[in-house]
Amino acid sequence: MGVKRWIGTWPIYRQLTGIDRLGRGKAAESARSAGLVPRTDTADRVADSICPYCAVGCAQRVYVKDEQVIQIEGNPDSPISRGRLCPKGSASKQLVTGPQREQKVLYRPPYGTAWQELDLETAMDMVADRVLDARRKGWQDTDGAGNTLRRTMGFASLGGATLDNEENYLIKKLFTSLGALQIENQARI
Structure with missing residues (x-):
């Protein structure tokens, strides 16, 4: 490669000798970037x-x-x-x-030291059973003065900002229909 050709690869040379005096176009473009496509x-x-x-x-x-x-x-x-x-x-x-995204249901039993894979149906049944059990155990029909409450103090919900609007809306509706009072979202805290 000749000296003139070699110097011609320098962006500053192309800027000073070409029509792109401000170095915002072809003068600043390298051979590599010229070959790139989106x-x-x-x-x-x-x-x-x-x-x-x-x-x-x-x-x-x-x-x-x-x-x-x-x-x-x-x-x-x-x-x-x-x-x-x-x-x-x-x-x-x-x-x-992302590689960190889980593709299967993982469960760690109480006092367990390792995660186990569960099929989706089993995992959903476990969640439903536990929610209904907590609702039943924490249910309050009336307070001490006889005022109607019809609520549960057995569970709460804390929504996350990685969930979308529709998911948070449906979770709010679900927990309200189950009688929960403590329903919050990370975005509001």
Whole structure:
């Protein structure tokens, strides 16, 4: 490679000798960056979605290739967010594809030292039995003065911010219908 050709690879040289005097275009572009293409260009399809984290409802575009999510970005056509996402919304791909996401039901029995895998039906039956038992044991029909209460003090709910609005809404409705009073959410605390 000749000296002139070698110096021509320097961005400052291209900036001073070319038409891109401010170094905002081709002068600043390396050979590597010139060959890059967006990962969304290789997607088989794009699905419209909504960010699951808060009540704003930012629109998202979910890019799918070979039935796997490859990218999630804000939807610029959305009148709500105009293509912008907060840090949590920008990281929502890891909620779906992260290696830390559990794919099976794990259970550790009382005094157990290891987790066991359970089938979903068994786990759901265990949860339902325990909720109904706690409700029955903590049920209060009336107080000491005879006032009607119809509530349970046997359990409480603390919702998390990783759940979406619909999940938190349904959990609130479920626990209210079961007679629970202590229903709270992490986002409000």
